[in-house]
Amino acid sequence: MCGIAGFWNPSRTNERQLRHSLDPMLDVLDHRGPDERGSRLFVDQGLALGHTRLSIIGLAHGHQPIETDDGDYAVTVNGELYDYKRIRTRLACNAYVTNAKSDSAIALPMYLRDGLSFVHDLRGEFAIVLYDHREKQLVLIRDRFGVKPLYYAINDQGIVWGSEVKAILKHPDVDPRLCPKAALHQMMQVMVPGSTAFAGVEALMPGHMLVVKLRDGRLETKTTRWWDLEFPTSHDGAADPAPFVQGVQDRLIDAVATRLEADVPVGCYLSGGIDSCSILGLATTLQQSPVKAFTIAFDNAEYDESNIAKLMADRTGAEQELLLLTEKELYGPAFERATWHAERTFYNTLAVAKWHMSRRVRACNYKAVITGEGSDELFGGYPFFKRDWHGREDDGGLFAGALLAEEDQQHPAWQDLCGFTPSWIQPWMLTLQRFGPLLSGPMKDLLAQYDPVGEVAAAIDPNQTRGRHRLDVSQYTWCKTMLEGQILTWGGDRMDMANSMEARPAFLDHHVAEYAVTIPPEVRIRGGVEKWVLREAMVNVLPRELYERKKFAFMAPPAHTDPVKRAALQEMIDHWLTEDRVREVGFFDRGTLTKFIQDAWVETDAAVARRNDIVINHALQLHMLHGQYVEGLPLPTVD
Numbered sequence: 001m002c003g004i005a006g007f008w009n010p011s012r013t014n015e016r017q018l019r020h021s022l023d024p025m026l027d028v029l030d031h032r033g034p035d036e037r038g039s040r041l042f043v044d045q046g047l048a049l050g051h052t053r054l055s056i057i058g059l060a061h062g063h064q065p066i067e068t069d070d071g072d073y074a075v076t077v078n079g080e081l082y083d084y085k086r087i088r089t090r091l092a093c094n095a096y097v098t099n100a101k102s103d104s105a106i107a108l109p110m111y112l113r114d115g116l117s118f119v120h121d122l123r124g125e126f127a128i129v130l131y132d133h134r135e136k137q138l139v140l141i142r143d144r145f146g147v148k149p150l151y152y153a154i155n156d157q158g159i160v161w162g163s164e165v166k167a168i169l170k171h172p173d174v175d176p177r178l179c180p181k182a183a184l185h186q187m188m189q190v191m192v193p194g195s196t197a198f199a200g201v202e203a204l205m206p207g208h209m210l211v212v213k214l215r216d217g218r219l220e221t222k223t224t225r226w227w228d229l230e231f232p233t234s235h236d237g238a239a240d241p242a243p244f245v246q247g248v249q250d251r252l253i254d255a256v257a258t259r260l261e262a263d264v265p266v267g268c269y270l271s272g273g274i275d276s277c278s279i280l281g282l283a284t285t286l287q288q289s290p291v292k293a294f295t296i297a298f299d300n301a302e303y304d305e306s307n308i309a310k311l312m313a314d315r316t317g318a319e320q321e322l323l324l325l326t327e328k329e330l331y332g333p334a335f336e337r338a339t340w341h342a343e344r345t346f347y348n349t350l351a352v353a354k355w356h357m358s359r360r361v362r363a364c365n366y367k368a369v370i371t372g373e374g375s376d377e378l379f380g381g382y383p384f385f386k387r388d389w390h391g392r393e394d395d396g397g398l399f400a401g402a403l404l405a406e407e408d409q410q411h412p413a414w415q416d417l418c419g420f421t422p423s424w425i426q427p428w429m430l431t432l433q434r435f436g437p438l439l440s441g442p443m444k445d446l447l448a449q450y451d452p453v454g455e456v457a458a459a460i461d462p463n464q465t466r467g468r469h470r471l472d473v474s475q476y477t478w479c480k481t482m483l484e485g486q487i488l489t490w491g492g493d494r495m496d497m498a499n500s501m502e503a504r505p506a507f508l509d510h511h512v513a514e515y516a517v518t519i520p521p522e523v524r525i526r527g528g529v530e531k532w533v534l535r536e537a538m539v540n541v542l543p544r545e546l547y548e549r550k551k552f553a554f555m556a557p558p559a560h561t562d563p564v565k566r567a568a569l570q571e572m573i574d575h576w577l578t579e580d581r582v583r584e585v586g587f588f589d590r591g592t593l594t595k596f597i598q599d600a601w602v603e604t605d606a607a608v609a610r611r612n613d614i615v616i617n618h619a620l621q622l623h624m625l626h627g628q629y630v631e632g633l634p635l636p637t638v639d
Contacts, residue, residue: 003032003052004076005167009158012046022048024170040065051076058102072133077104079126079148136214146206146484186345188432191485193459197344231472235520249537255509256282267292267369272305275372277312281541284316293318300557331568333636341498342490345621347614349556354495374507378516379531380524384423388474413454471521558613
């Protein structure tokens with residue numbers, strides 16, 4: 001797990017200038033790879049590859065960039081390429097690469113043998129940048145679900161890339177500016193796939209590659225999708241569920257076993273949900289020694305799952321590390337640092353909690369954990385999936401105002417794309433209605449011309465939704481948007497790697513995913529029970545209390561639930577939403593925004609109060625991002 005960065009500007013061929021541009025990009029990624037740093041300059045091409053390393057596999061043999069002996073090919077890899085030992089024996093990697101003992105070293109020999117089709121044989125979580133000097137070809141590759149990030153900016157000078165946007169913004173050819181359209185999307189929580197918070201900077205989409213070629217002194221680019229989560233156009237409605245239960249069990253055991261492979265200890269994140277508990281149960285069975293489990297606890301019983309997590313830890317004999325978080329940890333300096341690492345706004349301080357947890361993991365001398373992300377996406381675990389198939393069953397409880405809409409919403413672009421408006425986007429449509437009146441005049445004009453809800457729908461391939469079951473459509477559209485744009489970024493990689501810690505989501509192993517899409521909807525959700533097939537596959541792993549438990553809202557307690565948290569958030573608002581900064585950023589009318597916040601603190605409707613909390617978090621962080629990245633304000637230290 002590492003950080004990668006670089007650029008290609010054919011008109012700049014001065015070695016000192018290349019080094020002067022690359023070093024600051026690597027400096028800002030030091031948290032992703034504190035163990036080692038490397039670079040490779042192709043001076044005559046104006047091309048630079050950089051890498052910061054977090055050593056997990058091949059501790060003494062993993063220096064990057066990795067080159068062929070003749071120097072004509074070089075690669076940087078962020079992430080893990082599993083099955084590397086088996087592949088290495090077939091490739092005779094040492095014939096191409098002198099330092100060939102790490103998992104990343106298989107990439108170049110596979111490319112030399114198979115060309116760009118080598119990506120189909122990769123298993124794992126990865127972002128790869130490969131340069132072929134003979135063909136004058138640069139290739140950026142991102143894994144199937146986007147577990148590992150990769151961003152780029154293309155302008156008249158060339159292309160700049162990095163594992164995080166902050167590295168790109170350090171390059172002299174890129175001007176750090178917040179994008180007004182992206183601000184609207186952040187306020188409503190749903191980004192357009194491939195976009196970022198910053199003007200001119202794009203995310204390489206999951207399962208895609210960007211090929212850049214030098215022709216007649218100019219760079220030409222082409223983006224290609226090489227993998228997608230493809231649901232079938234029909235399912236066998238009378239299928240026996242037993243083979244599917246066994247199929248899930250077999251593939252998940254293999255995925256967890258694969259992710260226990262490392263030259264350092266591997267722990268597990270453990271909440272009270274069946275996903276992380278299943279991971280811990282399997283890891284305990286597969287590993288000879290006790291597993292270290294890391295759990296977040298909150299000081300609000302409605303949002304705390306730690307009692308269930310403790311039950312699972314006790315059952316497996318895991319050594320549990322419990323981290324209790326209060327307003328002191330969730331607001332203030334840690335909130336600001338989490339925002340800087342996220343590079344976008346987040347609706348709930350769960351991101352801050354994840355930052356604290358990865359910090360604790362590293363303090364316990366662990367560099368890697370296996371996590372449960374992806375289970376809800378593949379097996380129909382979220383309440384909005386069930387609502388899309390079976391209709392509204394209740395008011396949503398703690399989900400109302402955050403993950404579920406209190407009132408049904410429709411949008412023509414989504415009706416056209418899916419035949420219905422997915423329930424997962426409906427609460428964010430209501431959030432859009434809440435913050436619309438708070439905007440400044442120019443932003444209101446932009447919103448009158450620009451439809452953020454429709455733009456998200458326009459970014460999704462209609463060929464993957466037509467003719468599919470409603471549950472399949474709901475799961476697919478969520479995976480194409482919120483899984484990558486939220487759960488795997490500010491809820492995953494960005495908070496984990498902020499403290500040099502690698503997360504390995506076993507459910508997102510592509511062998512598990514490609515099997516999961518074949519499971520009939522009535523086996524994924526059976527008798528109204530979400531993730532039924534997973535529960536049955538893990539019946540001998542999970543405690544009965546957990547096996548029978550409904551989906552829980554894994555969120556941090558919002559500020560409105562506690563006067564102390566509210567006061568802590570208000571202190572940050574007073575510091576960041578100054579008259580001068582609000583005017584400079586230009587997104588909001590300060591008077592209207594101030595009144596909204598004052599009214600929010602006395603709101604009595606729980607769903608509306610949760611939505612108000614979301615709006616306040618996003619508004620605060622937009623100004624925080626401006627201060628951190630545009631104004632260049634220093635980050636605070638955290639005790």
